[in-house]
Amino acid sequence: MTAHAVRCLVRAALVALAAGCLPAAGGAAEAPPRHVVKDPYFGDSLFYFYEGRYFTSLTGLMVSQHFDRLSHHGDEAEILRGGLYLSYGLHREAGEIFARLIDKGASPSVRDRAWYYLAKIRYQRGLLAEALDAIGRVQNALPAGLDEDRRLLQANLLMARGDYPGAAQVLQAMTAKGTGGMYARFNLGVALVKSGDVAGGTKWLDEVGRTVAVDEEMRSVRDKANVALGFAALQANQPQQATQYLERVRLNGMLANKALLGFGWANASLKQPKLALASWSELAGRDAADAAVLEAKLAVPYAYAELGAFGQSADEYNNAIAAFDGETASLDESVAAIRSGKLLDGLLASNPGQEMGWFWSIGTLPPLPHARHLAQILALHEFQEAFKNYRDLQFLAANLRQWEDKLGVFGDMLATRRQAYAERLPQVRANERGEAIDALEKRVGSLAAELDRAEQGADGAAFADAHERELAARLQRVRDALARAGDDPAYAAARERYRRVAGALAWQLSDEMVPRLADTKRALQSTGQGLVEAHRRDAALARAQVDEPAHFDAFAQRIADLQRRIHELMPRVAQLSREQQNVVQELAVAELEHEKERLALYTTQARFALAQTYDRANEAKDANHAAPAQ
Numbered sequence: 001m002t003a004h005a006v007r008c009l010v011r012a013a014l015v016a017l018a019a020g021c022l023p024a025a026g027g028a029a030e031a032p033p034r035h036v037v038k039d040p041y042f043g044d045s046l047f048y049f050y051e052g053r054y055f056t057s058l059t060g061l062m063v064s065q066h067f068d069r070l071s072h073h074g075d076e077a078e079i080l081r082g083g084l085y086l087s088y089g090l091h092r093e094a095g096e097i098f099a100r101l102i103d104k105g106a107s108p109s110v111r112d113r114a115w116y117y118l119a120k121i122r123y124q125r126g127l128l129a130e131a132l133d134a135i136g137r138v139q140n141a142l143p144a145g146l147d148e149d150r151r152l153l154q155a156n157l158l159m160a161r162g163d164y165p166g167a168a169q170v171l172q173a174m175t176a177k178g179t180g181g182m183y184a185r186f187n188l189g190v191a192l193v194k195s196g197d198v199a200g201g202t203k204w205l206d207e208v209g210r211t212v213a214v215d216e217e218m219r220s221v222r223d224k225a226n227v228a229l230g231f232a233a234l235q236a237n238q239p240q241q242a243t244q245y246l247e248r249v250r251l252n253g254m255l256a257n258k259a260l261l262g263f264g265w266a267n268a269s270l271k272q273p274k275l276a277l278a279s280w281s282e283l284a285g286r287d288a289a290d291a292a293v294l295e296a297k298l299a300v301p302y303a304y305a306e307l308g309a310f311g312q313s314a315d316e317y318n319n320a321i322a323a324f325d326g327e328t329a330s331l332d333e334s335v336a337a338i339r340s341g342k343l344l345d346g347l348l349a350s351n352p353g354q355e356m357g358w359f360w361s362i363g364t365l366p367p368l369p370h371a372r373h374l375a376q377i378l379a380l381h382e383f384q385e386a387f388k389n390y391r392d393l394q395f396l397a398a399n400l401r402q403w404e405d406k407l408g409v410f411g412d413m414l415a416t417r418r419q420a421y422a423e424r425l426p427q428v429r430a431n432e433r434g435e436a437i438d439a440l441e442k443r444v445g446s447l448a449a450e451l452d453r454a455e456q457g458a459d460g461a462a463f464a465d466a467h468e469r470e471l472a473a474r475l476q477r478v479r480d481a482l483a484r485a486g487d488d489p490a491y492a493a494a495r496e497r498y499r500r501v502a503g504a505l506a507w508q509l510s511d512e513m514v515p516r517l518a519d520t521k522r523a524l525q526s527t528g529q530g531l532v533e534a535h536r537r538d539a540a541l542a543r544a545q546v547d548e549p550a551h552f553d554a555f556a557q558r559i560a561d562l563q564r565r566i567h568e569l570m571p572r573v574a575q576l577s578r579e580q581q582n583v584v585q586e587l588a589v590a591e592l593e594h595e596k597e598r599l600a601l602y603t604t605q606a607r608f609a610l611a612q613t614y615d616r617a618n619e620a621k622d623a624n625h626a627a628p629a630q
Contacts, residue, residue, distance in 0.1 A: 038072035039064075049080065055395070058084040075101060082114065086121045088392070089385075091130065094118060108141035116142060116150055123157060125385065132157050148174065155187055164195035182208060182218060186225050193232065205229050209248055222248070223255045230262045239269035257283055257292040264299055268306070277303035288327055289372045291595075294602055297323055302609065310617035317610040324603045331592050331599070334373045338588050342368060343377075344390060344581060376595070377588045386587055390580040397573045400566050407563050414555050421548060437534050444527055451524065455517060460509030463516035468509065475502050 037043040041064040048057035061081055064070050070077045082097035098114040106114075119134035135154050142150055151170055158167035168191040174184035186208045192201030208225040211218070226248040233242035243266045249259035264279035280303060283296035301316035337343060346366020368374065377383055454462035464472060478498050485491045 039070045041069040042073040042077055045077070045080065049084070054084050054087050055399075075104070075106070079110070079114070083117075086117065089121070089125055089388075091118060091122050091125065091127065094121075095130075095134065108139065112138045112141040113146075116146060116153075119150075119153060119157075123153060123160075126381070128157055128160050132161070152183055152187070155184070155191070159187065159191055159194070164191045167191040168195060168197075182211060182221055186221055189225065190228070198232075198236075202229065202232070206245075209245065219250065220254060223250060223253045223259070227255045227259050227262070230259065230266070234262060234266060234269075237269075239266040242266040243270070251282075257286060257290050261292040261295060261299070264296070264303075268299075268303065273303045273306040277307070287372060288323065289375060291598065294324070294327070294599065298602055298606055298609070301606075301613070305609075305613050305616065308620070310613050310620065313613045314610060314617070317606050317613060320606045321603055321610070324599045324606065328596055328599050328603075330370045331373065331596050333369045335589050335592050337368050338585050338592070341581070341585075342366065343374075343588060344387070344584060347387065348391065348394065373592060373595075377591050380587065380591060383584065383587045383591075386580065386584045390577065390584050393573055393577040393580055397570070397577060400570050400573060404563070404566050404570075407559055407566070410559055411556075414552065414559065418552050421552070425545065437531060437538060440534075441531055444524065444531065448524060451517075451520060458510075458513065460506070460511075460513040463513055463520065464509055468505065471505060475505065 037046065041060070045057045045061040045064065048054075048060065058081065061070075061077060061084070065077060065081075078097050078101055082094040082101075085091075085094040085097070095118055098111075098118060101114070102111045115134050115137040119131045119138070122128075122131035122134060131153075135150065135157060138150055140147075151174055155167040155170045155174075158164075158170065168188055171184050171188035171191060174181060174188075185204050189201040189204035189208065192198075192204065194201075205225045205228055209222055209229055211222055213219040213222050226245045230242045230246035230249075233239070233245060243263060246259045246263040246266065249255055251260075260279050260283040264276040264283070267273070267275040267279065277300065280296045280299040283293055284300050286293045288294060288297075297316075297320040301313040301320065304310075304313035304316060343366065346368065350366045366374075450462070453459070461472065475498065478494075479502075482491060482495055482498060
């Protein structure tokens with residue numbers, strides 16, 4: 001399986017872990033169950049997860065867990081956190097999370113799903129023992145499609161550990177038709193050959209090699225099986241059989257170069273140098289970055305020599321030596337560019353990633369003197385993993401620099417708040433109203449007593465409004481004037497009108513007393529509540545005058561502690577980045593140096609073969625001269 005396919009599979013795994021569902025058996029997608037997010041902070045982490053911003057999703061999730069903001073999604077949050085740990089290669093931490101969830105009584109489907117994906121990541125990172133431990137914890141709760149992948153993974157792990165009979169036993173039950181069955185048949189053939197059953201392994205590989213493939217992936221597997229059969233036949237000194245296998249390989253496939261090389265050697269073994277020359281000549285004209293092409297440059301003059309064309313053979317050997325020298329010079333230029341940092345800087349610049357994570361991949365090659373050398377470097381699993389670590393360290397360094405700037409801004413904000421507090425505090429102290437609140441409380445108490453007296457005495461006049469009080473005052477003046485007039489008959493009509501108006505006012509005040517009493521009680525109660533709130537605010541203000549400076553000091557200390565931690569981490573990350581840069585560059589250089597050693601060996605072989613060709617040409621010339629003399 002390609003690295004891209006594995007990345008896609010693991011991303012699908014994380015999505016399944018996050019959403020709590022899996023694809024249906026056989027690859028058919030069932031409608032996922034309705035998943036309601038009840039905690040907004042969990043929804044925020046899921047948003048960043050689906051956006052591909054895994055670092056933001058992970059840090060936000062951990063902060064929400066720290067402040068206990070995910071009460072409705074505790075287990076789901078842990079599954080998501082474990083999956084995100086996996087995306088950064090933290091398989092041990094992810095394994096601990098999954099183990100805790102399982103110990104808490106997770107469902108069998110969640111348990112098996114977690115262990116399966118954990119095994120997948122560990123296998124991808126080359127941790128075979130840990131991957132076998134995880135795959136051994138999977139029981140029988142995976143869907144059919146994933147269960148097939150699980151058994152393939154188990155077989156691959158066993159073969160990687162050298163247990164070919166065990167792998168063959170696992171694969172025997174997986175040889176049904178289909179994509180997974182084709183992989184199983186290919187791996188079964190390899191496992192049987194490695195375990196000593198050459199005939200049985202050849203039968204399975206031959207079946208794969210004859211399969212009608214419907215897509216590029218299956219065609220590549222078919223080519224791989226035929227190449228394996230061809231070279232196995234060459235090693236068994238069966239060149240005729242080897243040609244039959246190798247003829248099945250496509251000329252434009254990934255394994256075409258290796259197949260052309262083997263086909264040429266098979267024909268050479270059959271004493272058919274013309275056929276061998278045709279195959280090798282085609283191969284020699286291809287990209288020299290492939291080892292098979294370099295070997296073909298030696299094989300072509302060999303075929304000419306076998307045909308007796310010693311002059312052409314010598315020319316081809318000289319061309320091969322020149323090509324090897326030119327390729328060696330190109331490799332030296334690539335090594336110099338890599339050691340100067342151009343490779344890593346170019347890869348980072350050409351493939352920007354918003355955040356680090358396991359799914360980020362290289363899509364664009366940097367402009368180096370000989371970019372074709374990068375293919376064999378980037379194909380190395382060790383290089384890919386080392387480069388991911390270097391890229392993550394670069395991201396962490398940038399993240400620390402950003403936080404260093406943010407803490408500076410936080411410090412400025414805190415200083416501004418301190419200054420504002422210091423400027424406003426005298427104004428607040430000057431306007432303290434504690435005594436005024438006490439006076440208001442006394443007045444409210446007096447009003448409550450008066451209200452009680454009015455209620456007990458049914459004194460409707462106590463609830464009169466301003467107009468009614470003015471009218472009552474006018475009636476009192478009228479009454480006083482009538483009293484001074486005595487019993488004068490001339491005022492009899494005025495006395496009657498006064499009696500009627502005073503009675504109407506008394507009746508109105510008595511009739512309105514009950515609703516007005518209720519309104520007054522509510523107003524007085526509201527006033528009391530307002531005074532309680534005023535007391536609370538006054539007490540809070542008094543506490544703030546004492547506590548706020550302590551809060552400022554606490555924030556300042558926290559900022560200082562974080563700055564100290566960042567300043568401690570930045571040199572460590574920088575040192576680790578330099579060390580990891582050296583590791584990545586030396587991995588790349590080592591691959592190119594290995595190629596240079598191979599070229600040096602080929603050059604030596606070419607020079608030695610050229611000398612032999614000259615000797616054979618002289619011997620043939622002497623023989624031709626001797627024949628007429630005889």
